[in-house]
Amino acid sequence: MSEEKTNQQWGGRFNEPTDAFVARFTASVQFDQRMYKQDIQGSVAHAKMLTKVGVLTEAECADILQGLSEIEADIESGNFEWSIELEDVHMNIEAALTKKIGITGKKLHTGRSRNDQVATDIRLYVRDEIDNVLAEISRLQQGIVGLARQEADTVMPGFTHLQTAQPVTFGHHLMAWFEMLSRDYERFVDCRKRVNILPLGAAALAGTTYPIDRHMTTELLGFTAPTENSLDSVSDRDFAIEFCAASSVLMMHMTRYSEELVMWASAQFNFINLPDRFCTGSSIMPQKKNPDVPELVRGKSGRVYGHLMSLLTLMKSQPLAYNKDNQEDKEPLFDAIDTVKGCLRAFADMVPAIEAKRDNMREAALRGFSTATDLADYVVRKGIPFRDAHEIVGKAVAYGIQQNKDLGEMSLEELQQFSGQIGEDVFDVLTLDGSVSARDHIGGTAPNQVRLACDRAEQMLSQRS
Ligand code: ARG
Numbered sequence: 001m002s003e004e005k006t007n008q009q010w011g012g013r014f015n016e017p018t019d020a021f022v023a024r025f026t027a028s029v030q031f032d033q034r035m036y037k038q039d040i041q042g043s044v045a046h047a048k049m050l051t052k053v054g055v056l057t058e059a060e061c062a063d064i065l066q067g068l069s070e071i072e073a074d075i076e077s078g079n080f081e082w083s084i085e086l087e088d089v090h091m092n093i094e095a096a097l098t099k100k101i102g103i104t105g106k107k108l109h110t111g112r113s114r115n116d117q118v119a120t121d122i123r124l125y126v127r128d129e130i131d132n133v134l135a136e137i138s139r140l141q142q143g144i145v146g147l148a149r150q151e152a153d154t155v156m157p158g159f160t161h162l163q164t165a166q167p168v169t170f171g172h173h174l175m176a177w178f179e180m181l182s183r184d185y186e187r188f189v190d191c192r193k194r195v196n197i198l199p200l201g202a203a204a205l206a207g208t209t210y211p212i213d214r215h216m217t218t219e220l221l222g223f224t225a226p227t228e229n230s231l232d233s234v235s236d237r238d239f240a241i242e243f244c245a246a247s248s249v250l251m252m253h254m255t256r257y258s259e260e261l262v263m264w265a266s267a268q269f270n271f272i273n274l275p276d277r278f279c280t281g282s283s284i285m286p287q288k289k290n291p292d293v294p295e296l297v298r299g300k301s302g303r304v305y306g307h308l309m310s311l312l313t314l315m316k317s318q319p320l321a322y323n324k325d326n327q328e329d330k331e332p333l334f335d336a337i338d339t340v341k342g343c344l345r346a347f348a349d350m351v352p353a354i355e356a357k358r359d360n361m362r363e364a365a366l367r368g369f370s371t372a373t374d375l376a377d378y379v380v381r382k383g384i385p386f387r388d389a390h391e392i393v394g395k396a397v398a399y400g401i402q403q404n405k406d407l408g409e410m411s412l413e414e415l416q417q418f419s420g421q422i423g424e425d426v427f428d429v430l431t432l433d434g435s436v437s438a439r440d441h442i443g444g445t446a447p448n449q450v451r452l453a454c455d456r457a458e459q460m461l462s463q464r465s
Contacts, residue, residue, distance in 0.1 A: 009091050018085075028327050029082050031334065032089040036075050038124035039089050039117070040068050042200060045220035046112055053211045055111065060104045067101040068093075088327075089121070090114050111210035112203060115234040115322040119199040122329070124221065126243055129337045130192045136344035137185045137250075138464055141178055143352040145457045148174040152450040155432040156271065156361035157370050164368025167432045170356055171450035178457055180253040185464075187246040195239045198223035202233035205321035234322040237315055237329045244308040244333065247340045251301040254343055258294035261354070265291045271364070273355040278346075293350055297343045304339050307332035365432050369397050371407055374429040374438070382421035392418045 007018050018026075044065060051061040071093055074080040086092045091114070098105030151170040158168035198221060201207065201214040207230045214226035227233040264271035274291050282288035310332040314325055372393050379389040393407075396418045400406060407415075408430040415422045428434050440446040 007085075009086070009095065023087075024084055026087065026324070026327075027084045028088045028330065029084060029086065029092055031331050032118075032121075032327075033075075033082055033092070034334065035089055035121045035125050036093065037072065038121040038128070039093055040072050041124060041221065042117060042120045043068055043093070043108060045217045046200065047108055048220060049213050049216045050107075050110060050210070052216060053213055055210055056107060060107060063101045063104045064097065064108055067097045067105060070100060071096050088114070088118075090117050111208040111212050112200070113205075113234070115204050116199050116202040116230075118326075119202070119234055120221070122237075122333070123195050123197070123199065123223075123239065126195050126240065126333070126337075127192060129341070130188050130195065130243070133247075133337075133340055133344065134185060134188055134464075136341060136348055137181055137188070138461060140344055140348040140351060141181050141185075141457070142461060143348055144174050144178045144181070145454050145461070146352055147354060148172075148178065148450060148457075149454045151356050151358075152447045152454070154356055154358045154361060155365050155436055157365040157368060158445070164365075164370050166373055167365045167370045167435045168445040169436050169447055169450050170358075170361060171447070171454070172445040175450060175453050175457070177253075177257055180256075181250075182460070184246065184250040184253060187249060188243075191239065191242045191246050193224075194242065196222075196224050198226045199233035201226060202230035205231055205234055231321040235318065235320050235326070237311060237326060240329050240333045241308065241311045241315065244304065244311055244336045247304050247336050248301075248308045250340060251297075251304045251343065254347065255298045255301045257347070258298035261294040262291050262298070265294075269364070270360045271357055273357060274350065275353045275355070278350045278353070293346050297346065300339050300343055304336050307336040362432065366406055366408065369400060369407055371430050371432070371435050372397055374435045375407055375426070378426055378429045379419055379421060382419075382423075384419065384421060 007014055011017075047056060047061050047064045047068075050056040051058060056064070071080065074096075080096065082092055083095075086095050094105065094109060097108060148171040151174065152172075154170040155167050156170050156173065157164040158166050158173070198214065198218045200217050200221075201212050218224075218226050261272065261274065263269050265274050274289075274293075276289070278291075278293045279289045280292045282290065311329060314328050314332075318325060375396065376386065376389040376393045379392055380386050384392070396407060396410070396415065399414070399417070400410065405414075408427070412422070412424060412426070415426060429438070437446050437448070440448055442449065442452075
């Protein structure tokens with residue numbers, strides 16, 4: 001990055017050049033250059049609009065569009081020299097345009113300020129990235145449904161307090177993840193609605209004296225409407241905060257999947273195998289295969305939550321309208337975007353490759369008295385009030401702990417010590433398959449219901465644009 005002259009674009013009223021450190025300290029081009037495409041897109045629309053309202057001639061517009069398209073190609077091919085002295089992406093591109101096409105380049109900024117320009121660029125950028133995030137959430141959800149369908153009949157222990165509670169199907173467990181992601185998807189869709197409003201035309205803060213047509217730029221840039229108030233347009237970054245809030249909730253969900261995968265992959269649970277390509281080894285312990293992907297996703301949640309806090313704090317107490325503080329919105333926002341996309345990508349690639357160790361899951365469900373509630377429900381069906389049934393089964397469990405026997409392993413005589421109402425048919429409910437199949441209603445864990453939930457999920461995914 002070059003560092004030649006300073007303040008060439010606004011230095012008219014200054015008596016000395018900017019201090020070299022201050023130039024670097026106040027510059028944003030190191031990180032906002034990633035918005036070059038959106039900056040050019042915004043400038044193209046602005047130039048076309050200025051031409052339509054008679055501020056630029058057709059010939060001037062043609063030169064500007066030609067120059068901007070060459071600049072885009074230069075940037076893409078790595079032939080563009082970014083300069084710290086030109087502060088940000090906006091002034092770098094504008095200066096390059098003037099260098100290319102001469103004096104006409106200096107007319108592009110008519111009726112516009114970097115304040116509405118940057119607000120426009122960020123909105124375009126976030127809009128594009130929301131679309132990428134949405135596509136990646138859908139891909140992950142697709143993988144989850146596929147695995148859930150495959151594991152609709154696989155029985156595992158369901159937990160509350162991380163203690164064995166009742167048997168569930170692995171497919172049902174996975175579809176719980178799917179539901180969380182559906183809400184995340186909706187949060188991003190909702191956030192996009194408020195991102196997709198055009199601030200361009202607000203100029204520095206008060207609007208402009210040129211006869212601009214904001215509806216035209218709105219349409220050219222694919223926004224739904226122009227913003228209503230120029231002061232608000234250049235100042236608020238609530239849409240970026242919303243993006244980070246939606247991202248934080250998504251990351252929180254991903255830490256939950258991660259935590260479960262890490263536990264399940266351990267020798268103690270031994271419920272799943274994560275393919276080697278998603279794991280790494282240890283440099284000292286030859287036996288190790290570490291679930292790095294979920295661990296890292298779990299860890300990366302911290303930076304996204306942090307970015308949400310940064311942006312909230314950045315915006316806090318800012319008087320209207322634009323303040324330089326807002327330049328600090330980009331690094332947290334960009335890192336949140338990169339982190340969320342990276343985590344989603346890793347998960348979307350990994351989830352379909354998870355191998356369920358079905359026998360181990362089943363074996364674990366057989367331990368820990370997971371069918372105790374089923375036994376209580378059975379006794380209730382024999383005419384005993386639920387509270388008494390609870391007591392009866394509690395005693396049976398205490399006996400089981402003492403004898404080291406699960407309920408399904410006891411003989412009828414053993415079970416009848418606790419209630420004379422227990423008959424031979426009790427063994428139908430004490431089996432794992434009987435237990436899960438009995439929960440056969442919408443939202444229940446029965447394999448049949450899991451398959452129906454997968455059908456609805458696939459139908460829903462196919463309707464997403
Ligand atoms: N680089 C600035 C930012 O990111 C652009 C807007 C600067 N406006 C100004 N008047 N200094 O916010």
